Amino acid sequence: MKIDYEQIVKKCLENDQASQRALYKALLGKLMGVCRRYTRNKQEAEDCLQEAFIKIFTSLPNFKADGPFEAWTRRIAVNESLQFLRKNKKFDFMDDVEIYHNVPDFSSNAISMMNHDELLMLLNDLPQGKKVVFNLFVIEGYSHKEIGVMLNISENTSKSQLSKAKDLLVGMVEKLNLN
Numbered sequence: 001m002k003i004d005y006e007q008i009v010k011k012c013l014e015n016d017q018a019s020q021r022a023l024y025k026a027l028l029g030k031l032m033g034v035c036r037r038y039t040r041n042k043q044e045a046e047d048c049l050q051e052a053f054i055k056i057f058t059s060l061p062n063f064k065a066d067g068p069f070e071a072w073t074r075r076i077a078v079n080e081s082l083q084f085l086r087k088n089k090k091f092d093f094m095d096d097v098e099i100y101h102n103v104p105d106f107s108s109n110a111i112s113m114m115n116h117d118e119l120l121m122l123l124n125d126l127p128q129g130k131k132v133v134f135n136l137f138v139i140e141g142y143s144h145k146e147i148g149v150m151l152n153i154s155e156n157t158s159k160s161q162l163s164k165a166k167d168l169l170v171g172m173v174e175k176l177n178l179n
Helices: 005-013 017-038 042-064 069-087 116-124 127-141 142-149 157-178
Strands: none
Touching: 005 017, 005 042, 005 069, 017 042, 017 069, 017 116, 017 127, 042 069, 069 127, 116 127, 116 157, 127 142, 127 157, 142 157
């Protein structure tokens, strides 16, 4: 079912509680998935999600329809998740100057055949810094330069963290296939 975000946002701005509940329900699953990818457990994801919704509802008057509404809310959820990780010192970046030139092929059939829960389980086993860079680059589509700015790391550290995350994920998948 396609949601008319323009209409629902307009009613939310008029403090229509039914529209606010409808907006919350429409975004809940998608944004929980975003927060869950950045955190270690459901409780942390719920904390990030709550902060994201607070930010979404308080920032609705500032929303400029120059892009999709869902993308705007997704970016808020990502930013709130990163803020949570910063506040709780959950990043574990190493200042890597080494850049991997032989990045493993991540289009493995085994990975493409995994369901969401299986992939999430593997992502949760990654060290937090690698997990965050992987999510920002592979899933959210940010460039290494943008990731560097967002996380206050060098572009090369972002590249290295991504490469190491891919190495680890490929190793995990291979291990699963052997069992």
